[in-house]
Amino acid sequence: MSTINLKVNGQPHALDLDPATPLLYALTDEVGVGGPKFGCGLGQCGACTVIIKGQAVRSCVTTVKAAQGADIVTLEGLGTPGKPHPLQKAFMDENAAQCGFCLNGVILTAKALLDKNPKANEGEMQQALSNVLCRCFTHTRMLAAINTYAKSKAGAR
Amino acid sequence: MKFTAEAQMALSRRNFLKTSGAIIVGFSAASQISSDAFAQGGPSPGAPAMGQVDSWIAIAADGSITAYSGKEELGQGISTAQQQLVAEELSVPFERVKLIYCDTALTPDQAHTSGSQSHPVNFNNSNLGQAGATAREALLQMASQKLGLPVDQLTAAKGVIQARNDASKKVTYGELVAGKKFNLPLSKTAKRKHPREWTVLGQPLQRPDMPLMATGTFEYVHNVKVPGMLHGRVVRPPVPGATVVNVDEASIKDLAGVEKIVVRKNFVGVVAQKQFQAVQAAAKLKVEWSKGTGMPDQAGFLETLRQAQPSRDILLVDSGDSAAKISGAATVVKASYIHPNQMHGSLGASCAVADVQGDKATIYSATQGVWYQRSACATLLGLKPENIHVMFRRGSGCYGLNGADAATYDAAILSQAAGKPVRVQLTRKDEMAWENYGHAHVMDERAGLDAQGNILAWEHEAWIPAKGNRPGAARPGNIVTGSLLGFEPDTFQPRTPAPAPNAYNNNSNGIPSYVAGRVKGMNQGTGTIASERVLVHNLQSPVFTGPLRSPARLQNTFAHESFMDELAAKVGADPVEFRLKHLKSERVIGVLEAAAKAAKWEKRVSPRANAKTGTVTGRGVAVVAYEGDNGYTGIVVEVNVNQQTGKIDVKRMWVAIDAGPISNPDGLKQQAEGGALQGMSRALGEEVTWDREKITSVDWRTYHSLPVGFEIPKIECVLVNQPDEEATGAGETSITVIGAAIGNAVFDATGARLRQIPFTPERVKAALNARG
Ligand code: FES
Numbered sequence: 065m066s067t068i069n070l071k072v073n074g075q076p077h078a079l080d081l082d083p084a085t086p087l088l089y090a091l092t093d094e095v096g097v098g099g100p101k102f103g104c105g106l107g108q109c110g111a112c113t114v115i116i117k118g119q120a121v122r123s124c125v126t127t128v129k130a131a132q133g134a135d136i137v138t139l140e141g142l143g144t145p146g147k148p149h150p151l152q153k154a155f156m157d158e159n160a161a162q163c164g165f166c167l168n169g170v171i172l173t174a175k176a177l178l179d180k181n182p183k184a185n186e187g188e189m190q191q192a193l194s195n196v197l198c199r200c201f202t203h204t205r206m207l208a209a210i211n212t213y214a215k216s217k218a219g220a221r
Numbered sequence: 222m223k224f225t226a227e228a229q230m231a232l233s234r235r236n237f238l239k240t241s242g243a244i245i246v247g248f249s250a251a252s253q254i255s256s257d258a259f260a261q262g263g264p265s266p267g268a269p270a271m272g273q274v275d276s277w278i279a280i281a282a283d284g285s286i287t288a289y290s291g292k293e294e295l296g297q298g299i300s301t302a303q304q305q306l307v308a309e310e311l312s313v314p315f316e317r318v319k320l321i322y323c324d325t326a327l328t329p330d331q332a333h334t335s336g337s338q339s340h341p342v343n344f345n346n347s348n349l350g351q352a353g354a355t356a357r358e359a360l361l362q363m364a365s366q367k368l369g370l371p372v373d374q375l376t377a378a379k380g381v382i383q384a385r386n387d388a389s390k391k392v393t394y395g396e397l398v399a400g401k402k403f404n405l406p407l408s409k410t411a412k413r414k415h416p417r418e419w420t421v422l423g424q425p426l427q428r429p430d431m432p433l434m435a436t437g438t439f440e441y442v443h444n445v446k447v448p449g450m451l452h453g454r455v456v457r458p459p460v461p462g463a464t465v466v467n468v469d470e471a472s473i474k475d476l477a478g479v480e481k482i483v484v485r486k487n488f489v490g491v492v493a494q495k496q497f498q499a500v501q502a503a504a505k506l507k508v509e510w511s512k513g514t515g516m517p518d519q520a521g522f523l524e525t526l527r528q529a530q531p532s533r534d535i536l537l538v539d540s541g542d543s544a545a546k547i548s549g550a551a552t553v554v555k556a557s558y559i560h561p562n563q564m565h566g567s568l569g570a571s572c573a574v575a576d577v578q579g580d581k582a583t584i585y586s587a588t589q590g591v592w593y594q595r596s597a598c599a600t601l602l603g604l605k606p607e608n609i610h611v612m613f614r615r616g617s618g619c620y621g622l623n624g625a626d627a628a629t630y631d632a633a634i635l636s637q638a639a640g641k642p643v644r645v646q647l648t649r650k651d652e653m654a655w656e657n658y659g660h661a662h663v664m665d666e667r668a669g670l671d672a673q674g675n676i677l678a679w680e681h682e683a684w685i686p687a688k689g690n691r692p693g694a695a696r697p698g699n700i701v702t703g704s705l706l707g708f709e710p711d712t713f714q715p716r717t718p719a720p721a722p723n724a725y726n727n728n729s730n731g732i733p734s735y736v737a738g739r740v741k742g743m744n745q746g747t748g749t750i751a752s753e754r755v756l757v758h759n760l761q762s763p764v765f766t767g768p769l770r771s772p773a774r775l776q777n778t779f780a781h782e783s784f785m786d787e788l789a790a791k792v793g794a795d796p797v798e799f800r801l802k803h804l805k806s807e808r809v810i811g812v813l814e815a816a817a818k819a820a821k822w823e824k825r826v827s828p829r830a831n832a833k834t835g836t837v838t839g840r841g842v843a844v845v846a847y848e849g850d851n852g853y854t855g856i857v858v859e860v861n862v863n864q865q866t867g868k869i870d871v872k873r874m875w876v877a878i879d880a881g882p883i884s885n886p887d888g889l890k891q892q893a894e895g896g897a898l899q900g901m902s903r904a905l906g907e908e909v910t911w912d913r914e915k916i917t918s919v920d921w922r923t924y925h926s927l928p929v930g931f932e933i934p935k936i937e938c939v940l941v942n943q944p945d946e947e948a949t950g951a952g953e954t955s956i957t958v959i960g961a962a963i964g965n966a967v968f969d970a971t972g973a974r975l976r977q978i979p980f981t982p983e984r985v986k987a988a989l990n991a992r993g
């Protein structure tokens with residue numbers, strides 16, 4: 065055990081943890097955020113995604129040691145039910161979820177790409193989401209929500 | 222963020238009624254108690270009475286309404302529709318209703334939430350919908366007494382009852398309630414709102430859970446936390462059939478945070494303070510296992526099933542003359558179809574939280590049947606069922622019997638041993654190597670046609686291996702945890718030959734849509750073919766099996782609808798027209814025609830005159846009356862087939878769906894879209910695999926699901942509204958037809974017939990090479 069300093073959605077947290085602990089467990093169990101989910105624990109599905117330094121990162125295969133000091137943004141870091149981020153709002157408007165378990169990975173992966181490349185084309189978006197799973201297959205709506213957001217973002221520029 | 226689990230734990234039905242108030246009405250309505258739930262096997266002792274309004278509806282002094290349902294939200298959107306239903310029947314705005322579902326301290330026992338049953342069971346003339354209508358009539362009666370006006374001069378809107386011609390004479394539901402109970406049986410005669418009058422139902426409302434899900438603040442079972450909660454992990458056997466020889470507890474004595482090692486028969490698990498400590502303990506714990514029982518050679522395994530014994534045989538229909546009619550027919554067509562075991566493969570590995578303290582237990586579970594779970598956990602824990610409180614919390618998408626029940630048993634056993642609350646998170650492999658897979662099917666179809674191309678006789682024979690099932694109240698051995706604890710799965714009862722059918726039952730869609738379905742002298746099918754025989758051989762399976770979205774219906778429909786296409790091609794008929802010619806059910810015809818119309822179907826004979834090389838396009842059609850009469854879907858798909866690589870790209874889909882009156886068009890559309898895409902992933906790539914020892918499809922590299930980032934086909938839905946019909950199922954309809962429609966489209970494009978799912982590029986290439 066040692067003291068691990070994590071900065072999550074702007075808040076600092078000093079945690080007493082084994083440095084090899086996957087970031088996901090620290091976020092859900094110690095910090096108490098609910099956005100990142102345990103899907104596979106193997107880096108294969110995206111459910112545990114967080115954004116670090118603008119990148120969509122899989123917190124199930126990232127140690128807390130490696131994440132120390134960085135700004136970690138989770139899904140709840142984007143917006144709240146009353147004041148959602150425009151991308152979250154686009155998902156709400158499309159009713160783009162069934163069970164909703166995958167939304168964390170889908171929204172954050174799309175956001176990281178569009179932040180980097182606001183003009184990302186369909187192929188680039190597909191590439192970014194090629195390792196993200198939704199087993200309810202809400203794909204049509206999720207992509208529609210992402211497109212709506214991408215367009216409004218491009219329009220705002 | 223604070224989750225509400227602790228607060229909810231303290232919540233009891235009594236507390237609820239105290240704060241919500243209730244009503245007494247001074248008349249006893251002539252009524253019949255709803256019997257639907259009893260027919261499903263419920264309700265459990267101690268469950269709120271199905272026939273009492275108070276079990277379903279409570280109205281608080283401030284006019285807010287709480288509805289209780291035994292049908293839960295798994296992601297299919299039914300909670301939104303149920304909230305709309307109660308608001309509609311009670312004439313209040315949607316937001317006025319709070320819906321509570323699947324909590325053994327609060328809600329009626331409606332058995333499982335499964336198999337497209339929630340819509341028919343709660344939206345027709347019983348249960349939740351009927352409770353709402355009964356309550357509205359009771360409120361009108363009370364208002365009539367209070368205002369001194371006859372009921373027919375009153376109207377109810379927004380929770381206020383007022384005189385039709387004098388707006389000053391009014392009273393609110395809250396004022397009428399005055400802290401009393403309804404004490405009223407459900408009335409069979411209470412008048413329901415006709416779909417044409419609906420103002421809340423029928424609307425494409427946003428799901429109330431949507432803002433929470435999109436912002437990471439929705440409480441899944443994975444998010445439940447209770448004070449003092451520890452973390453558990455299980456250690457499953459390395460191969461099926463292996464038993465515990467020895468557990469070396471000393472092997473993890475140096476690990477920090479380990480609270481308990483639990484060994485019960487072949488169940489092994491660890492409990493630790495932190496999740497990562499439990500992960501490490503489970504990985505390092507030295508367990509010596511015996512050899513397993515081995516697995517059959519998967520190559521050709523399904524083909525061997527036709528000879529497998531013992532078998533339990535079932536005849537669904539048998540006109541007695543089909544074999545003779547086929548052998549004497551001008552044209553005879555035979556084909557065999559294969560469907561593998563597939564997985565639920567829920568995105569999140571299953572999780573549950575249990576707190577077993579002395580003789581009491583509190584359980585948070587993503588189970589599809591909280592009351593069954595209560596009984597089963599009572600058996601596992603040696604507790605009285607009434608001392609166990611099971612609360613549903615949504616898990617990751619549920620398409621049937623995934624690992625939710627197993628994880629719940631795991632948590633209960635570990636918590637009891639530790640004497641503290643325990644959260645169990647299964648690993649991806651725990652989930653995938655041990656879930657109850659969707660059934661494999663081997664299916665033979667045979668038909669005889671006359672010289673004019675009319676089908677005279679149709680025979681269907683299926684071989685289906687099974688082991689275990691839903692555990693229900695009394696069969697924990699039907700799933701992995703119960704089995705490891707020493708409980709037996711359902712016993713296999715061989716029976717050959719099958720007795721004659723004594724009632725028409727097409728729940729499995731074993732009976733094709735095109736036959737007469739004659740049982741006991743009555744034609745009950747949706748088609749016209751008089752000579753018919755459907756024989757099912759239920760066999761023993763090497764792997765656990767259980768219901769997976771559209772169980773048996775999907776597999777049988779793949780065979781029937783592919784075969785119908787083969788017959789049409791054989792006699793040179795248009796696939797849509799040929800189907801219509803053998804159908805008599807207007808609702809099946811309706812969705813078939815609606816899908817064909819949306820797709821601008823061009824009449825033709827398949828296959829098209831496409832080039833034999835390069836990428837070619839084709840279209841295929843399929844239709845089903847889900848469970849024979851519980852939802853109708855017709856579909857047309859357009860595919861591109863790369864004849865070089867064997868890759869199928871589904872470009873477009875047109876889905877027509879008829880589920881009776883449309884309760885929520887957006888929800889219905891979403892079920893149609895999601896079902897079609899999920900079925901497409903299953904048809905193109907999903908298959909459970911094993912070697913001679915163990916399951917080898919244990920993660921997303923070895924089990925192939927289409928990711929979010931693939932080229933998604935354009936989907937157009939036609940919602941066929943039937944305001945004068947009863948509500949039917951919806952969630953399992955489009956998934957049932959998609960496999961055959963893709964196969965038929967590939968045939969249309971290339972002339973190659975696909976008879977085995979999944980349609981991998983290798984299989985497509987083999988079929989392309991085999992075409993004449
Ligand atoms: S849970 Fe991290 S990628 Fe699946």
Ligand code: FES
Nearest residue numbers: 162164166198200
């Ligand atoms: S909505 Fe259930 S996994 Fe995507």
